[in-house]
């Protein structure tokens with residue numbers, strides 16, 4: 001397993017780290033996408049102001065809580081009280097895609113997680129990437145090849161970082177945030193291009 005971990009104050013840290021290569025840009029990671037004060041301000045505003053909900057899903061013969069809180073917004077109806085329009089503009093300046101949907105995940109502690117998965121292709125417009133901003137405490141993401149699970153990368157997603165994953169990678173690879181012993185709260189904000197929704201100009 002390769003591990004991509006970069007200290008925030010590492011003067012020699014690269015601005016962008018390629019994690020996976022493919023014809024659509026693969027996975028690229030910007031550890032210092034925004035400054036720490038901005039990342040803190042975004043975290044506080046979203047933690048207290050987003051419309052968090054506890055989703056439930058069937059697992060075998062039971063209904064269980066999804067192990068994290070979720071929120072979601074269309075970019076045509078962003079609440080003024082949240083910094084999502086500002087975040088969208090910053091993300092689009094780095095990753096120019098017509099993002100029209102924003103999904104948020106709240107990992108309250110180390111027990112919250114997301115299982116290894118590829119994002120659902122029917123919910124993504126062909127050819128467009130996914131951009132993911134991390135806020136709050138760092139958490140480790142695992143990325144592995146769907147064909148060869150031993151081919152794995154671990155990246156410690158830092159607050160204020162941006163991870164961009166190609167559309168093609170949602171079938172060639174899986175990603176997830178495993179449970180961990182100790183973790184302070186983290187929010188991830190995921191920008192996607194949904195097929196059925198209007199896109200901004």
Ligand SMILES: O=C(O)CCC(=O)C(=O)O
Nearest residue numbers: 105114119132177188190
């Ligand atoms: O929280 C993360 O960094 C990953 C979230 C994710 O994979 C998803 O929302 O599909």
Ligand SMILES: [Fe+2]
Nearest residue numbers: 117118119175
């Ligand atoms: Fe995902």
